[in-house]
Amino acid sequence: MSGLPILSLMLAIPAIAAIACLFVEAKPARMIALGATLVDFALGIMLWANFDIGGAQWQFVERADLFGRFQWALGVDGVAMMLIVLSTFLMPLCILASWESIKQRVGLYMAMFLVMEVIMIGVFAAQDLLLFYIFFEGVLIPMYLIIGIWGGQNRIYAAFKFFLYTLLGSVLMLVAMIAMIREAGTTEIPVLLNYNFPPEMQTWLWLAFFASMAVKMPMWPVHTWLPDAHVQAPTAGSMILAGVLLKMGSYGFLRFMMPMFPDASAQFMWLVFALSMVAVVYTSLVALVQSDMKKLIAYSSVAHMAIVTAGLYAFNQQGIEGALIIMLSHGVVSAALFFCVGVIYDRLHTREISRYGGLAVNMPAYALFFMLFTMASIGLPGTSGFVGEFLSLAGIYEASSWAAFVCTTGIILGAAYMLYLYRRVVFGELTKDDVKAMPDLNPREWAIFVPLAAVAVWMGVYPESFLAPMRGDVTTVVARLAPAKPAGDAHLAAGKPKAAAPAHGNAKGEAHHAGGVQ
Amino acid sequence: MTADLALVWPELILTIGGLITLMLGAFAGDRQVGLYQLAALLTLAAAAVAVAALFGTQASVFSGTLAVDGFGGFAKLLIYAASFVCIAIAPRYFGDAMRAEYSALIVFAALGMGIMASSRDLMTLYVGLELNSLASYVLASFMRGDDRSSEAGLKYFVLGALASGILLFGISLLYGFSGTTDFAGVATAMAGGVNIGLLFGIVFVVAGLAFKISAVPFHMWTPDVYEGAPTPVTTFFASAPKVAAMMLLTRVLIDAMGPAGPALAAWQQIIIFLSLASIILGAVGAIGQKNIKRLLAYSSINNVGFMLIGLAAGTQQGVEAVLTYLLVYVVTTIGAFLFVMQLRDADGRMVESIPAYAGLSKRQPGLAAAMAVFLFSLAAIPPLFGFWPKYLVFEAAVNAGLVPLAVAGVVVSVIGAFYYIAIIKTMYFDEEPETVIRNGGSRVEGAVIGVSALWLSVIGYLFIPMLAATAASAASVLF
Numbered sequence: 001m002s003g004l005p006i007l008s009l010m011l012a013i014p015a016i017a018a019i020a021c022l023f024v025e026a027k028p029a030r031m032i033a034l035g036a037t038l039v040d041f042a043l044g045i046m047l048w049a050n051f052d053i054g055g056a057q058w059q060f061v062e063r064a065d066l067f068g069r070f071q072w073a074l075g076v077d078g079v080a081m082m083l084i085v086l087s088t089f090l091m092p093l094c095i096l097a098s099w100e101s102i103k104q105r106v107g108l109y110m111a112m113f114l115v116m117e118v119i120m121i122g123v124f125a126a127q128d129l130l131l132f133y134i135f136f137e138g139v140l141i142p143m144y145l146i147i148g149i150w151g152g153q154n155r156i157y158a159a160f161k162f163f164l165y166t167l168l169g170s171v172l173m174l175v176a177m178i179a180m181i182r183e184a185g186t187t188e189i190p191v192l193l194n195y196n197f198p199p200e201m202q203t204w205l206w207l208a209f210f211a212s213m214a215v216k217m218p219m220w221p222v223h224t225w226l227p228d229a230h231v232q233a234p235t236a237g238s239m240i241l242a243g244v245l246l247k248m249g250s251y252g253f254l255r256f257m258m259p260m261f262p263d264a265s266a267q268f269m270w271l272v273f274a275l276s277m278v279a280v281v282y283t284s285l286v287a288l289v290q291s292d293m294k295k296l297i298a299y300s301s302v303a304h305m306a307i308v309t310a311g312l313y314a315f316n317q318q319g320i321e322g323a324l325i326i327m328l329s330h331g332v333v334s335a336a337l338f339f340c341v342g343v344i345y346d347r348l349h350t351r352e353i354s355r356y357g358g359l360a361v362n363m364p365a366y367a368l369f370f371m372l373f374t375m376a377s378i379g380l381p382g383t384s385g386f387v388g389e390f391l392s393l394a395g396i397y398e399a400s401s402w403a404a405f406v407c408t409t410g411i412i413l414g415a416a417y418m419l420y421l422y423r424r425v426v427f428g429e430l431t432k433d434d435v436k437a438m439p440d441l442n443p444r445e446w447a448i449f450v451p452l453a454a455v456a457v458w459m460g461v462y463p464e465s466f467l468a469p470m471r472g473d474v475t476t477v478v479a480r481l482a483p484a485k486p487a488g489d490a491h492l493a494a495g496k497p498k499a500a501a502p503a504h505g506n507a508k509g510e511a512h513h514a515g516g517v518q
Numbered sequence: 519m520t521a522d523l524a525l526v527w528p529e530l531i532l533t534i535g536g537l538i539t540l541m542l543g544a545f546a547g548d549r550q551v552g553l554y555q556l557a558a559l560l561t562l563a564a565a566a567v568a569v570a571a572l573f574g575t576q577a578s579v580f581s582g583t584l585a586v587d588g589f590g591g592f593a594k595l596l597i598y599a600a601s602f603v604c605i606a607i608a609p610r611y612f613g614d615a616m617r618a619e620y621s622a623l624i625v626f627a628a629l630g631m632g633i634m635a636s637s638r639d640l641m642t643l644y645v646g647l648e649l650n651s652l653a654s655y656v657l658a659s660f661m662r663g664d665d666r667s668s669e670a671g672l673k674y675f676v677l678g679a680l681a682s683g684i685l686l687f688g689i690s691l692l693y694g695f696s697g698t699t700d701f702a703g704v705a706t707a708m709a710g711g712v713n714i715g716l717l718f719g720i721v722f723v724v725a726g727l728a729f730k731i732s733a734v735p736f737h738m739w740t741p742d743v744y745e746g747a748p749t750p751v752t753t754f755f756a757s758a759p760k761v762a763a764m765m766l767l768t769r770v771l772i773d774a775m776g777p778a779g780p781a782l783a784a785w786q787q788i789i790i791f792l793s794l795a796s797i798i799l800g801a802v803g804a805i806g807q808k809n810i811k812r813l814l815a816y817s818s819i820n821n822v823g824f825m826l827i828g829l830a831a832g833t834q835q836g837v838e839a840v841l842t843y844l845l846v847y848v849v850t851t852i853g854a855f856l857f858v859m860q861l862r863d864a865d866g867r868m869v870e871s872i873p874a875y876a877g878l879s880k881r882q883p884g885l886a887a888a889m890a891v892f893l894f895s896l897a898a899i900p901p902l903f904g905f906w907p908k909y910l911v912f913e914a915a916v917n918a919g920l921v922p923l924a925v926a927g928v929v930v931s932v933i934g935a936f937y938y939i940a941i942i943k944t945m946y947f948d949e950e951p952e953t954v955i956r957n958g959g960s961r962v963e964g965a966v967i968g969v970s971a972l973w974l975s976v977i978g979y980l981f982i983p984m985l986a987a988t989a990a991s992a993a994s995v996l997f
Binding site: 069135137148155163172 | 928
């Protein structure tokens with residue numbers, strides 16, 4: 001096991017398959033893509049199985065001095081490993097989801113998805129700052145083409161918006177990275193993680209990284225590219241965008257901004273909390289009034305990711321663990337929900353909610369799966385969503401009860417828009433003739449739904465399997481943040497913007513609670 | 519004297535080879551196109567071999583007016599290679615209009631550019647620059663029957679002559695206030711303080727050279743000349759002279775004005791202005807261009823701006839970044855212009871309008887993919903190799919303390935990305951138009967496009983250690 005460069009192998013297989021896909025017809029291209037992603041998934045499982053919990057922080061480390069100025073350095077900790085497993089898990093499902101709906105330029109499409117897989121694994125496995133940037137930014141090219149070529153009506157606008165928005169955020173991070181490399185004299189991430197940057201410098205570096213990660217996440221108010229991109233992207237594109245690409249932003253928060261700039265993180269805690277609070281309430285309300293299914297789920301993603309950011313910035317074990325579980329859970333559930341939309345879109349070619357209704361009658365299996373994922377998205381106990389939201393909200397409460405209060409309304413609003421969506425699509429009278437004619441799930445769709453559902457339930461019933469590898473890393477981050485934490489004084493900072501309105505009882509409760517936080 | 523001659527073999531080979539090509543043209547008539555072409559190609563190849571053989575030599579010849587060093591060697595190799603490609607691709611483009619003078623003129627231009635890049639004296643500088651310019655004016659108007667080509671030649675000549683005048687005026691001021699035309703002598707004078715005369719000298723010399731690299735505000739000729747000149751000539755203008763002028767500017771600024779001391783502050787702010795203005799205007803001007811050659815002209819203005827960021831740093835790291843940038847830029851530009859030359863409509867005419875590329879990725883997937891690589895690379899999107907030189911110039915700027923310049927540069931690079939991806943959008947997203955475009959290229963051209971696209975894809979990163987070592991040894995000459 002030790003001699004096998006498993007991470008490089010996981011990058012090489014889809015890369016080679018991508019090149020092969022460019023030169024073959026549609027049918028073999030699909031088979032090659034499916035085969036390569038399944039092999040990668042198997043390798044991902046091997047990675048998970050061989051991960052030594054409680055062992056070294058960085059495992060499966062590889063390094064080759066290929067580029068002179070920076071290295072081909074790969075390695076994973078628990079967090080990165082779980083996200084890689086998530087990526088490799090979703091990838092074959094995405095390929096299956098596009099099996100029939102993509103008819104044009106299949107070879108190029110499959111190649112782009114495989115390139116995307118290379119890039120996603122690379123982002124999470126990179127141990128060199130520049131290598132990370134190259135992967136992080138590289139995702140623009142395949143996603144731009146996927147949205148632009150195989151997207152919906154308004155795809156060109158969405159593709160440009162996605163590309164330029166994300167690029168603008170990322171380039172500022174590049175300048176910050178140059179400054180970091182100059183200051184620390186190394187590009188190695190494990191070294192940088194323990195380097196103490198001067199506090200004033202941290203502020204600027206944090207802001208530059210924030211510009212990039214906040215767009216990628218996306219956080220309110222720079223989230224506007226996401227609904228456009230989701231609505232226009234093909235089903236599998238939305239699945240991977242919501243499932244993995246958004247996690248790159250939160251991964252950046254956890255990997256770079258928090259441990260590398262702890263003082264600045266504490267200093268800007270209020271900003272993250274404030275933006276997250278606005279995002280939870282605002283985007284949930286926006287989701288409530290959408291008439292387009294994909295847009296609704298896209299806005300719900302923004303709301304969920306806001307709970308992730310707030311959970312991360314709680315700076316405590318529960319908050320960060322919860323945020324990580326939401327990341328994984330949202331990766332599975334939102335991908336599943338986008339696929340739910342895709343299933344009926346393939347049949348009726350519209351995403352208008354009002355065009356559907358009564359699907360429970362003629363598509364019972366579909367209605368069942370949709371119900372499960374709706375509940376998981378809301379955070380019903382027993383599903384993956386509950387574990388993450390409960391943990392992160394508990395963590396947020398420790399840091400700031402006001403932020404916890406506002407974020408929790410997101411759960412209620414989430415239940416409102418998801419159930420409302422479900423009611424309009426699945427329940428009600430089956431009146432429309434074309435909707436009546438829609439057949440239930442075919443074996444291919446079953447094959448996609450079953451693993452997604454299994455994981456969503458597994459994560460809800462026994463989250464320990466997922467939490468165990470990540471726990472040590474979270475402890476490391478929390479320990480790294482600990483010296484800066486009191487300086488951040490979460491209560492005052494996060495409570496102030498809303499402090500004018502609340503009744504005295506609440507304020508007292510918060511003050512009382514302050515004594516309990518160490 | 520004889521010892522000096524042994525060190526300028528590349529120049530001697532080019533002079534004699536160019537004259538032979540010209541004589542062949544005069545006596546054998548225009549029918550023997552292949553013959554002149556071969557003579558010119560052999561000349562350039564021989565000169566490149568001579569440069570390679572002299573690599574590592576560091577000497578100053580002809581009473582210190584010309585340098586033989588790694589910096590000049592790097593420039594010459596790049597210039598000769600670009601000229602080689604521009605001769606090789608010409609006959610198919612010109613067809614019956616191909617004449618012997620084309621090859622000879624490019625050889626003479628290459629000679630002039632080699633002298634520019636290795637000059638150590640203001641007079642040598644001017645001689646090299648004029649030799650290159652005169653050849654270029656004729657090349658721009660090479661299609662005598664074509665109005666656009668004649669117009670391009672005239673515009674280039676009038677504005678070029680003006681720029682030469684400005685440069686000469688600057689040189690005369692530098693000479694007048696330092697008492698010498700030798701770079702080292704000028705540097706000594708500068709070290710004693712920059713008086714108003716020297717300052718004006720710096721300004722005028724930089725302005726004159728800025729014309730050659732088409733930096734804003736001396737860029738006006740670029741879009742018109744690029745559009746009007748025959749495409750192989752445009753390819754030439756966009757590659758080799760850019761290298762020569764940029765490296766000449768670098769040598770003048772570092773060698774004659776000094777990388778440190780009072781002159782640095784004087785020229786640094788000029789370069790910063792030129793770079794920002796070029797980046798912004800190059801990016802904004804390109805939006806809305808419908809002609810691919812015009813667009814690439816603005817793109818070259820934009821890229822020059824990024825190179826100037828590295829130069830503005832004024833450090834060895836900055837110069838190394840400029841050299842790396844030039845190499846990657848030349849490969850990308852030649853690839854992009856070769857792409858332009860491939861496409862012809864049903865009547866065999868060149869297709870230069872961007873909207874006509876709609877749906878190209880379906881009919882010419884390989885060609886479109888190569889162009890996409892060039893464009894993403896010009897936009898500096900990793901993992902393509904175009905990212906690396908941009909990273910290096912920003913790094914040099916940040917390390918020299920020019921953080922605001924680097925930030926401004928990266929932010930504007932997003933505007934630049936817009937028009938590059940707009941072309942990709944046309945090729946990949948738009949529906950096919952009625953006009954049929956076919957690939958009229960030869961196998962050799964296809965191979966050049968393929969190899970450059972491959973190199974600019976991730977493979978280029980494997981060459982970083984080699985590139986860095988070469989650039990470092992070339993740049994170290996100046997410090």
